[in-house]
Amino acid sequence: MSDIEHFSQSSSDSESDDEEFLLTSTDETREAMIRRKLLESFYGSSDPDAVKSDGSNESIQDPSQSIQENKPKAKKENADLDSTHFNPSLYTSNLIHNCTTSHILNDTHKLSQSIRQLDSSMQTLVYENYSKFISATDAIRSIGQSVDVSNDGLERLHEKMQVVEKNTQILETSLVDKRKQVVEKLKLKRLLNRLTRLVELPVTLQGMKDRGEYRFLMRDYLDAMKILTRHSDNFESLKSIEAECTVIAKDMMQEAGLKIWVWCGGNNLGVGGRMKDRRRTKAGKSGVLDTFWIKGGMLRANGDKILEIVSPENVSKIYESAGAILMYANSQRSQLDDNEMNPEDTSVEAVLGQVTEDECKAMALESINVYLETILENHAVEIQSNKSKDRVKNLSLYPPEFLSNLLEAASLYGITFRSPFVRHEKMSNDGNWQKRDANLLKEYITMWFGLFLSHVKNVLLENTLEVSNDTDESKEEDDDEFFTAISNELMKLVRSVREVASGLALPEIGIDMDVASNLVEEATGITESMVKTRVMQKFRLLRVRVVKECLAPFVEGIAKNELEEARLTKIIQTANVSLSDGLQYVDDTIRSILCNDSGGSMSSTSLDPHMIELSVRKNAREFGFWLASTLETIGGCEYTRDKITMDVKSIIPPEEGNKNDEHNKVLQASSQDVENFVKEGIESLDLPHIKTLLEFVNETLDDKQQDVLRLSLMEMSKVAQKVVSKNMNQSISSCLEESSKSKHEFLKGFKEEKDCIDSDGLLKLRFQLSLSRVTNIFCMVLGNDAVSMACQDIAESCSVESEFFPHGPSDAATRILEVIKRVCVDCASAFGFESMASEVPDFENDYRQDLNMVGHTSSVGGNVAMKGLSLDVARIFTQKIQVYNHHHDLIVFSRDSIVSLMLTIAAKAWIEQIRQNSFSTFAYRQIQVDIEFLKYMLPHYLTDDSNEIENLQKTLDEIVLTAGDRCIDVECVGVNEYYDEAMNKVMSPLSIALGWLKEEDAAGGRGALNQIVIRSDSRDISDEGTE
């Protein structure tokens, strides 16, 4: 009680102290400090606790704090009511000095309020503590009173326990004998049980044999034999049991041996056919089984039995047989360690007793091999028999049981050959066996899987081969559906292979992860290549379709149309239409592959969409290259998509670095043809169609139609250059967008890429190249055309001797100009070029000027007679010109380049013609006049300041030089002024030409002049003119 009083006293003390502390009189600071320390020691902690205990007041003090916020920082600490360094007097004086009266009053009010609040809470706390103390003292007091009460009870308990112990000991001793008897009886019972089992052993064994549990049978038999051999000498009955068991075991051995011998192919040893096949397996090759195969023949004691042996029902049967044989062999070996077995012994026991572990494994694996092969064969047969029926529904690519059997074989292998009772003790000492074992199994599994995959591939091949090359629409839809079925089936296959692989990777089977994952990879490889093949096939069919349905009709259209009716522009339009038709087909194809809606598309299956897209893109690009080369082939170029055409690089390499880059790109672009061809192999579906088309072009189209065809092909390649890759990109990305809405968000990234088909610009370059090549052919044909017309009678005309001077340009010159005019007009209407470079030079004016010039020989440099040495010098400086453009050259597509190329070709051919003839004076002069005339007329067809015109003039001069070489009258060569005695005036070749022009013009302009001069409204005239 005194404790409580003291407690209450002290607490009341502290209460008054606290009041004093808060109210603070400086005298009492010491006491306040002591009390506070006491409190702290009671509550266990110093400052933070003190703060904590004050924490409940914080919210109340906050307003005052906020009021004092504007005070200087140094004083802030002293003014903080919660701080330990709070200075009340300073705080109060500060308040009095700095604040208004109302503020101070407010503060005072608030302070007194919070003081009161603190007071009351302090009181409650103290009271709570107090009551706890009271209850504690009560408890302590009650404990002290009841400690000694239970001592008696405990002693009584101890006595009773001792009694119990004594009784137990008595019981124990009395029961010992009985217990021993029980144990004896139990032993007896067990022995009796075993005896029963022994007696019943033959029956059990027979049962096991019938069920095919050879391994258990063999285990039991071996166990039993250990006992029986020990005791059978003494007991007649045991002896008979032993005999009976041995017979059963022997039977079993015979059966198992024979079975496995047949299963692993020993039976076919004599037949030979199968035997050789077997050789390809590991065991067959290494010859492990050779002895067994041969010796197994001895098992064939009863020939009938062989026929009865059916193929194994499942893998476990095989392992049963093999395991049993191995067990037997092992036991035999341990028994007869030293006794040499008689190799001549042909009894079953002898044969099987000699079998080694390796042989057993080989047997088992071989048999499984045969078994699995049978599954595949059966499946193949099934497919063949189902062939005629609906192929979509009956599609099955692989026998479903194969993979499960494979897995079973792998897992049972470990169970059979690695279990302790099968393993021979001696052999397990060999450290390497595990590794060897795993390797053997690995090899077999790889082989089996290889067999499986090749079977699947064969089935696929057979199925897809049937997909005909027909472009028939309905057929293609069929194909699509069929393909969907195939790809679904493939997906299933991949899934189950994955399962098998994960099964194989389990530790019990002990196959490496690598092997397992390889299996999966191979399986997915098949599906991938299947998709790729399909996409490629689609694009190949597309090619055929484009040739058959776009290009061929177009060419035929040219053949049918009478040219007078169909204007060139119209044909060019048709060309563009058929090109866009072709691109529409491309779009259709891409859509059918990539888009979902059409049904039966590839993306509807669960195949990797990214892979499909890539392969579409690749094929689209190849299609572009194909189109370019096809266009040029139809235009008359060599077909470059086989390896027949050998392209040789130009011997003139481009000098500038920039050009060099371009040149390399051109080479790259043109080499695409061959590269693609190599990839595709020799069979291309479109080639025969192209060939037929080419034949048609060559046989049916006349010359003019061929020209028109080339012009339109030029237009097509020109357009294709811009359009093809753009269109294909568009259709791919639009397809992707559609499908990506539903699933593949990640593909959207590709849209950003501008030109995924032709990112390196090669495709565009390829079209440019085909444009150049067709243009080259066009120019070559027309150039040669011009010359062959011009030189028709060169043999006759060059030997004409005449006293007179040429009257005007010969037919040769006008014919050449006629062709040039035709080219200009055609190009103008086809490509929208200007039909002429400038109006016909003002020859009347020139004629007059020229007349004035003649006589002042020295004034015009070109007119000075060149003789002897100077001619030689001129010859030396004749420039070597590249006549035909190299097939890697890109031409500038313009009227000037076409005309000049054509004219260069014509000039060079003319030179060659001149070299084979010799010229009379008149013929030489005629050439001089012709050339001057041509040179004079050139600006009409070619832009005046172009490079081409300069080169052309040089080439034309060369004609005169060559003719001079071949002129029999040396005197006249190089003379550019003739004195016409009859007319009594001096003439030059130019003046003759101009004179002729003037005459022709005067004649009304409807004659020869009209054939060569392009009128500004020439489109109408040309149609009449070329008729």
Next chain:
Amino acid sequence: MFSNTSAELSLNAPARCISAVTNDTNNHRFLVGTCALPPSHQNGQEYMGGIRAVNPLYLLRYHEEMNEMAVDAQLDFGTDENTHHGEIWSCSSVPMDSRLVITCRSARESSIPSQNAQAETALWRIPESAMREDDIEFYHDEDDMDGNGKSEEISKSMEKICDVELGQGRVTDMQWNPRCIPNRNSFDDAETGTVSSNLLIVQSRSREVCLSMVDCDSSCVVSLDSINLSIPTARGIIPNPPKASWDPHNDHMCAVTLGTSIALVDMRTPSKVINGLKNCHRFGVTDVDYNPNKPSIISSSGQDALIKFWDLRYTASYMEDDYIPNSSAWSRTSPIRTIRGGHNHWATCIKYNAFHDQLLLSGGTDSIANLWRISSISSAPLFDLGDNGDMDEFDADIGSNLDDNDSFAEVAKSQSNDVDNDSYGDDLVGEKSGSGDVNTNDKNAQDIRVLNLEMRDSVYDVAWSAADPWVFASLGYDGNVVVNHVPSKEKYKILL
């Protein structure tokens, strides 16, 4: 060895024909005929000092040891007053006798010799003294072949044995029966087999090609049979000298260029032309040559600047009596190989190497002569092409051993005997599997351009040396003769 070097000689006169002296297998001898236009009047002397030289036949010899080319003799056609200076359009050395040569020259009667005018074809004997065996004396160095000074020493006159009676028209090609094997001393030894003629002469007439079977003897030349083939009209065709080639595997057969087609002639049949290839080259075929080792393969060059190879077995059609070049019976077959880009104007001539059918020469009016190795369709395609580095080392070691010319010939002959018809299919397979990327000038490719020679003027004729299968000469129209070797790298690639 200097086997990669070349020798050059300028004759300073336009020339269109070169012929190896085929009977001389010890010396590299060539005959070149020039075709400078003679003055119309018989005052040739006036121009002797000028550029207007007479047109002698030049006998050239290439001295391999010194890598020099020299004129052994300047052969004129007799010294009597009938001598004229007609242009030599073609010449051919007689394979049985190196001193005999047949030439075709413009006849002097026609004042303006034109393409179809009368030409004089005759058999000539080269004087013994012209066939020099001595070493080079560098007489040609001081002599500019102007026809004066020392050149008189080499100026020899030939003896005309007889005229060859042919119809009108310039002779453009002469082909000897392949059975006329060089190195026989007498004509009797030359087995001509079942064919009595041993020379095929091709003449050009206006829009016609005339083929004459001729029996050439050391004393006379008899024309046995002749046919005229008209050139089918085709677009843009420009006439050029027709050429022919005698099938080395069947001496009844020969191929003749006929405009844009090639006609196959069997000399036994009455109609002669049995078959043909239609539209071989755009604008015209310029030359044709049979593969010497592999039957039924011919090469052709054309005015479209292409060189093409054909397998005649694809032209199965047989023509009865009528010869209609444009009929559908003439098959339009596709070539088995096309070379594009080798020339940039007409390819004028093509010549197989007689021993190694991988090697071909082609010349063009773009002044380029090319040496090709087209091994993919040859009788001995390259299969394993080791890297070049090894070959370089080989050069040094083997170069000296293989010097002997005869050993080359032996090797070559043994190779050519191994020609196997059936291997053709395999070859195609080999070609497919071969790495040969035709677009790169990969030296290991099956088919490559080995050399290209830029001449100064158009090349109308090329010739392989008779003495060494690795030496060839090309002739520019400006009279430049360039002798070249097959690069030893190529040589060993083929031999080893």
